[in-house]
Amino acid sequence: MKLPLPPGTRLPNHTVWLNGELVRGDQAAISLWDRGARAGGAIFETLRVYAGRPFAWEKHLERLVLSAAELGFPVPPSPSQLREAVDQVLAAEKLSDAVIRITVTRGVPGGRPVRTGAWVDAEPLGGRLWAGTRRRDSQPDGGARLMLSRHPFSPGWLGRHKTTSRLAWELAREEANAARADETLLVSPSGHVLEGAASNVFAVRPDGALLTPPLDADVLPGITRALVLSLCPALGIEVRQLPIPFDALKLADEVFLTNSVQEIVPVAELAGRPVPSQEVGRRLLEAYRALVTSG
Numbered sequence: 001m002k003l004p005l006p007p008g009t010r011l012p013n014h015t016v017w018l019n020g021e022l023v024r025g026d027q028a029a030i031s032l033w034d035r036g037a038r039a040g041g042a043i044f045e046t047l048r049v050y051a052g053r054p055f056a057w058e059k060h061l062e063r064l065v066l067s068a069a070e071l072g073f074p075v076p077p078s079p080s081q082l083r084e085a086v087d088q089v090l091a092a093e094k095l096s097d098a099v100i101r102i103t104v105t106r107g108v109p110g111g112r113p114v115r116t117g118a119w120v121d122a123e124p125l126g127g128r129l130w131a132g133t134r135r136r137d138s139q140p141d142g143g144a145r146l147m148l149s150r151h152p153f154s155p156g157w158l159g160r161h162k163t164t165s166r167l168a169w170e171l172a173r174e175e176a177n178a179a180r181a182d183e184t185l186l187v188s189p190s191g192h193v194l195e196g197a198a199s200n201v202f203a204v205r206p207d208g209a210l211l212t213p214p215l216d217a218d219v220l221p222g223i224t225r226a227l228v229l230s231l232c233p234a235l236g237i238e239v240r241q242l243p244i245p246f247d248a249l250k251l252a253d254e255v256f257l258t259n260s261v262q263e264i265v266p267v268a269e270l271a272g273r274p275v276p277s278q279e280v281g282r283r284l285l286e287a288y289r290a291l292v293t294s295g
């Protein structure tokens, strides 16, 4: 089947696993009757693959399955089928350090039983790293530039799920791209820090306590955020999930961002001002990388 695309459209030509088959180009298509296409009715996971192995696979699959259940999706493909799909796509694209995305739609209504649409695609890691992530790894005090979004942000309860209803987050990310920053900080109408457009946020207060906004602020329950919280006790770091006013963030000794692809990224510049320290974030990064190596 040939898709009726506007003349001159160039489709990515990656191999994609789609509903059980490997396809590419024109064939990597879902029905426009699928609720994923019509109304942002899909959920997804983005995972980093280290030397051919997806990191924190069970945790990502757990988040996907819990969201599917809570949002009333048809039953998604089994974790083992999706795991096999990941291996097939990595092999077809000859990728070993990569970013995998798993997407599951709510399917076309009316059938019995309704099936989800599901696909898995992969990209080389290199194209996905922020400039600030590269600076983190190449300079002792290198890190991300974090800018403040122009718009107050009210995610609502869906903010706790990784859905494709993502225009507000995408536009926020584009603010960062336009300003040559790495990430955009989302702040609520009451002036509280929520998260980055694609990351969770941590801050070290002048009294040494590490803080991150609580999940009841309707932020995404990030997998990297959860791993950071679990690493803190063994490192003797006291961490609390508490609301952070943006005015307090500006006075923080340290700010860092967490995301499965970027890992833990110290913020070097917040809304145009240098952030003095990176110590806690870099200690956590070392422990996180040890987890990746052992995992």
Ligand SMILES: Cc1ncc(COP(=O)(O)O)c(C=O)c1O
Pocket (backbone or CB within 6 Å): 046, 169, 195, 196, 197, 198, 199, 200, 219, 220, 221, 222, 223, 224, 225, 258, 259, 260, 261
């Ligand atoms: C809005 C938002 N917050 C946080 C994160 C970080 O989540 P994770 O650590 O699971 O990658 C993401 C990831 O893309 C995100 O989109």
